[in-house]
Amino acid sequence: MDVSKVVKEVLKKNEGNLKEIYFVACGGSLVDMYVADYFVKSEATKLVSGWYTANEFVHATPKKLGSSSVVILCSHGGNTPETVKAGEVAQKLGAQTIGLSHNKKAELLNVSDFTFLYEWGDETNVKNNPMAIILDLTVSLFNAVEQYEHYADFRDGVEKINTVISKAKKQVANRVKVFANKYGKEELFYILGSGPSFGHAYGFSICSLMEMQWLDAAAIHSGEYFHGPFEVTDKETPFILLMSEGRTRALDERAKVFLDQYAEKVEVVDSKELGLDTISDTVSEFFNPILFYSVLSEYREALAEIRQHPLDTRRYMGKVPY
Amino acid sequence: MDVSKVVKEVLKKNEGNLKEIYFVACGGSLVDMYVADYFVKSEATKLVSGWYTANEFVHATPKKLGSSSVVILCSHGGNTPETVKAGEVAQKLGAQTIGLSHNKKAELLNVSDFTFLYEWGDETNVKNNPMAIILDLTVSLFNAVEQYEHYADFRDGVEKINTVISKAKKQVANRVKVFANKYGKEELFYILGSGPSFGHAYGFSICSLMEMQWLDAAAIHSGEYFHGPFEVTDKETPFILLMSEGRTRALDERAKVFLDQYAEKVEVVDSKELGLDTISDTVSEFFNPILFYSVLSEYREALAEIRQHPLDTRRYMGKVPY
Numbered sequence: 001m002d003v004s005k006v007v008k009e010v011l012k013k014n015e016g017n018l019k020e021i022y023f024v025a026c027g028g029s030l031v032d033m034y035v036a037d038y039f040v041k042s043e044a045t046k047l048v049s050g051w052y053t054a055n056e057f058v059h060a061t062p063k064k065l066g067s068s069s070v071v072i073l074c075s076h077g078g079n080t081p082e083t084v085k086a087g088e089v090a091q092k093l094g095a096q097t098i099g100l101s102h103n104k105k106a107e108l109l110n111v112s113d114f115t116f117l118y119e120w121g122d123e124t125n126v127k128n129n130p131m132a133i134i135l136d137l138t139v140s141l142f143n144a145v146e147q148y149e150h151y152a153d154f155r156d157g158v159e160k161i162n163t164v165i166s167k168a169k170k171q172v173a174n175r176v177k178v179f180a181n182k183y184g185k186e187e188l189f190y191i192l193g194s195g196p197s198f199g200h201a202y203g204f205s206i207c208s209l210m211e212m213q214w215l216d217a218a219a220i221h222s223g224e225y226f227h228g229p230f231e232v233t234d235k236e237t238p239f240i241l242l243m244s245e246g247r248t249r250a251l252d253e254r255a256k257v258f259l260d261q262y263a264e265k266v267e268v269v270d271s272k273e274l275g276l277d278t279i280s281d282t283v284s285e286f287f288n289p290i291l292f293y294s295v296l297s298e299y300r301e302a303l304a305e306i307r308q309h310p311l312d313t314r315r316y317m318g319k320v321p322y
Numbered sequence: 323m324d325v326s327k328v329v330k331e332v333l334k335k336n337e338g339n340l341k342e343i344y345f346v347a348c349g350g351s352l353v354d355m356y357v358a359d360y361f362v363k364s365e366a367t368k369l370v371s372g373w374y375t376a377n378e379f380v381h382a383t384p385k386k387l388g389s390s391s392v393v394i395l396c397s398h399g400g401n402t403p404e405t406v407k408a409g410e411v412a413q414k415l416g417a418q419t420i421g422l423s424h425n426k427k428a429e430l431l432n433v434s435d436f437t438f439l440y441e442w443g444d445e446t447n448v449k450n451n452p453m454a455i456i457l458d459l460t461v462s463l464f465n466a467v468e469q470y471e472h473y474a475d476f477r478d479g480v481e482k483i484n485t486v487i488s489k490a491k492k493q494v495a496n497r498v499k500v501f502a503n504k505y506g507k508e509e510l511f512y513i514l515g516s517g518p519s520f521g522h523a524y525g526f527s528i529c530s531l532m533e534m535q536w537l538d539a540a541a542i543h544s545g546e547y548f549h550g551p552f553e554v555t556d557k558e559t560p561f562i563l564l565m566s567e568g569r570t571r572a573l574d575e576r577a578k579v580f581l582d583q584y585a586e587k588v589e590v591v592d593s594k595e596l597g598l599d600t601i602s603d604t605v606s607e608f609f610n611p612i613l614f615y616s617v618l619s620e621y622r623e624a625l626a627e628i629r630q631h632p633l634d635t636r637r638y639m640g641k642v643p644y
Contacts, residue, residue, distance in 0.1 A: 026545070026546065026548075026549040027546060027549025027550045028549070028550065030546070030549075041372060041384055042382050042383075042384055042385065043385055044385065044386065045385050045386055048370045050363060053543055053545040053546050053549075054545070055545040055570075055572075055573050056516060056517060056543070056545050056570055056573065059517075059569045059570050059572055059573065060364050060517055060568075060569040060570055061364075062363055062364055063364065063365055063366065063367050064366065064367055080549075082545070188510065188538055194378060195378060195381075195382055205540075206542075206546065206549075206550035206551050207550045210550055210551045210553055210554045211549075211550035211551070211553045212553075214553055214554055215554070216510055216538065216540075216554060216559075217540070218527075218538075218539070218540030218541075219540075220528075221375055221378070223348070223375040223376070223377040223378050223404070224348065224349060224352070224375050224528065226348075226639075226644055227348040227349025227350070227352075227375075227402075227528075227533075228349045228350065228528035228529045228532055228533035229528050229532045229533070230638055230639070230644070231532055231533045231534075231536055231636060231637060231638060231639060232532045232536055232537070232538060233638070237538075246382075247381045247382040248377075248378055248381050248382050250377075250381055251377050251378065251381065254644070257644075258638075258644050262638070314553060315553060316552055316553060316555070316580075316584070317548075317550075317552075317553060322548055322552070322576070322579075322580050
């Protein structure tokens with residue numbers, strides 16, 4: 001489907017009374033929704049949003065959920081039982097549902113009023129991947145309800161981000177090998193990030209490292225780092241710092257100053273240095289995670305190769321009952 | 323100050339137009355606010371809430387913040403610069419601020435319209451500690467705005483929780499020693515939890531283990547566990563599972579079934595078994611984290627003792643500039 005068409009139909013169907021947007025999924029799909037939730041929480045004066053792992057949404061359903069709500073659901077394979085169930089719960093309570101999947105036979109589509117079958121893979125334009133579609137849907141719903149003053153800049157960013165990423169990937173081609181050589185034998189990584197990018201600090205930790213590499217990992221919010229977590233910092237512990245372009249950059253910069261002094265195993269991935277500042281300052285921060293996902297995928301590929309642990313190796317997921 | 327008096331004055335001052343409650347702090351104080359935010363997100367049909375590490379609130383201030391908002395701030399020592407700054411930002415935008423601290427000379431009090439100087443220490447009744455005060459404030463504000471059908475049950479719970487905890491502490495007195503003996507040489511722990519208790523999975527990880535014991539640690543949401551993190555599960559990796567009483571218990575139970583089969587180093591801390599079910603089912607889930615904090619403090623004390631690493635040892639916090 002088409003974003004602008006869905007926005008029109010959603011608002012028509014609930015007679016212009018859109019109050020809540022819920023983002024509901026599991027694991028990597030939930031990670032992809034983080035920035036859209038951040039956008040609403042930061043920019044909206046009327047709309048509210050919630051970001052839920054699907055099973056919590058099913059069991060402790062927010063009492064606001066109803067005909068004034070739209071629920072965005074995403075499942076790559078399309079049959080994640082908790083996410084399908086969340087769609088059922090949402091529809092039963094009168095909410096409109098928008099489902100995204102890469103699988104055209106997805107069960108999720110049966111509980112979705114509107115559906116997006118998205119593209120996937122290295123050769124696709126990132127604007128057709130779920131993270132960008134969900135962000136676009138959200139910003140466009142917000143624009144329809146509240147009139148977003150930077151909507152034109154945002155649309156321009158959507159068109160530019162794929163080119164930014166292509167260049168950034170070339171820029172890191174060599175450094176990801178250096179990274180993999182240097183850290184290929186480490187068993188744990190801390191991933192720091194803030195603002196729109198905290199979701200991907202979490203995502204790189206749980207999907208790329210824990211799930212795909214069976215490595216220990218944890219996300220730390222750059223702002224929270226100084227209130228507990230930094231006590232584990234030493235010259236032996238590896239940190240990956242996501243430096244975001246935008247309002248929360250000061251938090252990441254503060255973490256960098258500290259890490260420069262007390263840690264030695266630090267990899268900085270800086271979206272500004274990687275070209276995100278070619279997108280208008282008014283909206284560039286919301287594109288950080290789209291850039292980080294693609295760039296960090298290069299890091300994980302290099303790591304997988306040197307560790308001889310292919311990215312699709314699983315011991316439990318899809319293999320045993322749970 | 324007194325909760326009911328503050329609730330009255332807040333509503334009087336903004337002429338009954340309370341729309342947003344923001345919870346803003348850092349580290350352990352932020353952890354203490356998690357359940358209050360969870361309460362609003364789950365129970366309210368009108369009120370909305372936000373949970374922010376203070377520096378993110380300062381740099382990416384939500385556009386909703388204004389005269390219809392109340393901002394609850396907490397700093398144990400009272401002078402956390404980011405939290406004080408957040409109070410300034412909130413007041414400047416016309417929001418009312420409620421500040422909690424254990425320090426009667428706290429700078430935070432200068433940016434707080436209402437203040438709570440709370441009690442602290444093993445001998446205090448937990449209802450006078452910040453987590454319970456913040457929850458009580460929140461539930462009482464909600465009750466004043468929307469009429470909470472279980473408010474009487476909640477008030478009853480506030481009076482009962484200290485007794486529940488006293489008994490639970492005795493119940494775990496021996497098992498925390500067994501735990502410390504068994505796991506005293508581990509270098510990493512994963513803490514699982516869901517619903518109202520996810521904040522304390524995070525808190526035990528960043529405060530008790532990382533900050534106070536310099537141990538590696540990460541919180542994992544019990545619902546998210548199956549969507550990536552569980553791939554690190556093996557017989558060598560230690561997990562602490564917080565089993566909550568209430569609606570999200572099914573998520574924790576599912577994690578337990580999996581851990582029982584594939585892990586061997588698993589410590590289950592179960593609020594139901596520890597007596598939380600003596601509080602009415604209608605509200606008991608909101609008391610989980612108050613119980614978990616006190617019980618987990620027994621665990622960390624036993625761990626500190628066996629590791630000969632006192633809980634107040636720091637290498638950076640309050641010792642070097644950052």
